[in-house]
Amino acid sequence: MLFVTPLLLVTAVGVAAADLYGTEASVRPETAVSAAPPATLSASPAASPYPPEEYAEAGIALARSADAHDPVETTDSGDASHHGGGYKIVQWEWSYVQTPYIIAIWILVASVAKILFHFSQRVTTVVPESCLLILLGLVLGGVVLIASKKQLYQLEPGLFFLFLLPTIVGDAGYFMPSRLFFDNLGTILVYAVVGTLWNAFCTGFSLYGMKLAGIIDEKVEGGMMEFLLFGALISAVDPVAVLAVFEEVHVNETLFIIVFGESLLNDAVTVVLYKVFISFVEVGPGNVQTADYFKGVASFLIVNVGGTLVGLIFAVLLAFVTRFTKRVRIIEPLFIFLLVYLAYLTAELFSLSAILSMTFCGIGCNKYVEANISQKSRTTVKYTMKTLASIAETIIFIFLGISAVDKSKWAWDTGLVSCTLIFIFVFRALGVIGQTWVLNWFRLVPLDKLDQVVMSYGGLRGAVAFALVVLLDGHKVKAKDYFVATTIVVIFFTVMFQGLTIKPLVKWLKVPRSTNSKPTINEEIHERAFDHILAAVEDIAGLNGYHHWRDKWEQFDKNYLSKLLMRKSVYHKGELWEVYQKINIRDAISVIDQGGNVLSSARLSLPSMASRTSFSEVTNVTNYLRENGSGVCLDLQVIDTVSGGKVEEETETHHLLTGNLYKPRRRYHAHYSRHFMTVGDKERQDREVFQRNMRSRLESFKSTRHKAKGRHKKERSQKKRKGSDAKEQEVNGKPRRNVSWQDTDPVTAPVDSPEERSEEEADKDEDVGITFVARKHETLKEPLKERPKSDMLEVYQSLAVIPPSPTCAEKHLPWKGGGGTLPVCVSMETTKIIPIDLQQAWNQSISSLESLASPPVQAEPQHPRVRALSRAEAARGGNSGGSDSGGSGPAQDPRFHFPNDEENGQSLQQQESQPLMSSMKPPAPPQVSSTQGMGRRPPTFNRNPCVYLRSLVSASPPGSEPRSRGPTQL
């Protein structure tokens, strides 16, 4: 790792941190120089190939550049000395933090570079990131070269193989679409094994032939074995490069999995060939005996099978371990990282194929681990892996660029370079065509010509080849320098030229792209149904085909493996359930992300399903919705397509959401017991998530109904945008009212409103939904209270185009979502959007809503409490808003606990959810599920709405009512 040091020391001169290092150099010049040698000492045995004097040089360079900063230093040191010689208050501990500091800065530079690249969308859509990174690396390398006259750094094989590559492979393996992978396993294996062998031997022999023919210069010393060795390392398609490029190209899944799977699995072939040829080169081609060839074949099998086995063993181990992490959820993700990484290291330990091992560990454990660990851990694992992989990739490409700028490496031979380029391309194409031709006899979805073109063209070489070639021993392989230079050229050509052109090529050839659609629950159901149908048909036809065996395997898995590796609680839930859950959760996130829409909120029901009771609620709600003609227009598609590009942001949003989905109060609880999150908490959170979703669903389904008719999707979404833009103007006037209104309320904290407002305004260009928050906030109460029918049409006209986006409030202003304000939204949205001619229907639905809302309230006569509570909620809303901005939140905590004080924990819990329940309970079983007509009023209707209304309205004191009515009249 220390090899990073000199590089950064130098690059920093050219980049940003110059003064930092300068400071160091001038304050304690002796440390700068003396700090390096110890580092070198420890580093040189391990990784650093650099002689100590380079460090000294770096130090000198730094010292030189530091001159400019002298004044600062002197004051600093003056300060230090001023306070006495024995003890320095401020000490410069550069040597102490040096290594991690530099690594951190490196990663920072890489990350910032990524940010910068993505500032310009036009560039990133045309130029793959990997190209940009390599270019940046070239620039940085140039800076280093200028600063130190010598390239101090290159992509270090040790670092690459032990740290950078595993992160990428681990990510790829763990998130490998295993179904797709195994469906195409045969094809992938053929390409990976036969294809790589073909490429390696053909390239090697051809290059040797060229050498004999004199096209390659005499200076390139090497016999057949050397060229075969070179052919072996240059022929393997590189997973890092393929991932980097293909992820941006979005070819169809099958094509992607074949190319990518090949790049992963060919590792075994490459490793074996590389090792075999190295040993052959070492003993000299003359001394190779026939037995050695067989040993080579044997080692190929062992490396392959062994690597896979190690991976699978670790997969089982990992799955088994996660079965028992229930009490230590916090470290669940750690187990995953550790064991997957250990699978890699163990394979390396026995010189098996580490990539294979890690890939299969990931693929194997994924199912069980995902089932065992908690949702939070899943998220953690996902984002951590992605982050690591992404940063590793970045660093790899940057360092590839840097490594290229090295005079010592450039032993250029035009013949070798051009021949290699031509051969790898030609043989790749030939190999692909030949293998595809054979494979198409067996594949019943034949790979057509376009696929073959993309596959040939997508044979990118990358850092693996580079690391391997750098690993060569210059004494034994005389032509190492030529090989290194050629490898660099090949990598640059494939990554940059092919990477750059593959996108236009794919577009031009009209290669089927991936639809990029999320699997819907229907697709999942049908997919499973297909599996069973096909397995059954095979059985009926008496064939033991693929489906037959997969079915057998699934039964085995079900009966033994899953039993062993999954928690009991999960085991009984089954896969479809899992999928359902995943989809639900994902949708929950995206719904809230995108301002909510009916469809997915319908699926949102899931989290709550963990507990039976709420589950029945769910189904009933869906019944209810359906019976009310819900299923008509759900904006999912529209919004999805609109915000398709926002995927990256989801990460961020997700964190926000996971933090804020629940009532903030929950979070306080969580702080107390961070390490032992109780089940009760989880359930309550689940319920709350569910309730919110139900709520949003109720409102939005109603509103969308009408909008749905006959409008074109896109048109609609555009209108929405426009409409809301226009609306913003109006809305902007209101905040003040809102604020003052909140001000008059004794309990609420006023702070949050202005905050939000500014936030909204800042964001409004990006997200339309936000504006509604303001509107909702104030308008809402009105209609419910008075139902100004005359206003309704007007309101409808102005707002009809606005998407029903209650949840956006929760997303952007999470504290808004928390309180008693939300139930209000329900009625408000409906009021807004429903036109007057549908008044009756609206009335009916409202009444049913109200009646639905009533049960919990009616159960115990606690109107005052409810009111207090909702007020408390509002206060809390303010609090968390305030705490977000000012940090005064926790201080008010006791206040909203107040109403509950006299209650025991149980009822406390009930109460907390009361305001939510009141709108949520709608799904209450008996009433809804059986209700065909949507307007049926339960007997309690007359009484309860009052309660309901009160709870809704109570947050606003009577005096402010007239004012809050204003917005509606607009």
Next chain:
Amino acid sequence: MFPGRCCFWAAGYPPNPAPQYFVLLVSPVSPEQIQILHKRFKQLSNDEDSLRRDDFNNITDLACNPIRTQIIEAFFDKRNYRQNAVGSVEEISFEQFVIVMSHFLPVPLHNMTEEQRERMRREKLRFLFNMHDTDNDGTITLEEYKHVVEELLSRSGAIGKETAKGIADAAMLEVASITVGRMVPLQLYDWLILKDIEIETKMHIRFQNNACALC
């Protein structure tokens, strides 16, 4: 190469069925495939000329297939014989067996016209649809769909109907949402579900292809 051949001839089955019979096939069935199927047919039916439900139920491999009953029913469903009849039969002949099986046979995609392909896809979807539409009324109702989901989940036991209901509900809502803009009578999801299947028709065909790679 095809041990079924002896059986085939021994059974005295006409090697070349009447042309109008081929029209009924969803995808062309090669003579070899017919032989294999015929052998299997005889094996299942214990050398009888017709298959009954019991024969299917006796297939051991099928025993743990969660949607076994539906698949078996599909073989006895008149709608799948493409003769505009409705209802189910008690026993099926070899022709009917082959017709049903032809839904799953590999498709020579490359030498088909667009029209043929479309027709074939429709037939396959029809088949699936019929399988879910247990009461033959041309619509897949929520109840029917729930039933499918329940059966799919039945192998995992404990979840039970509640879950199945929830999932079916969500799926139905989803269907509704995908077909935005079309006002659909409640409970009448008709082709909507089917529409959804179309999205993944490719996969469907592919699996069939794979399944029959060994035919």
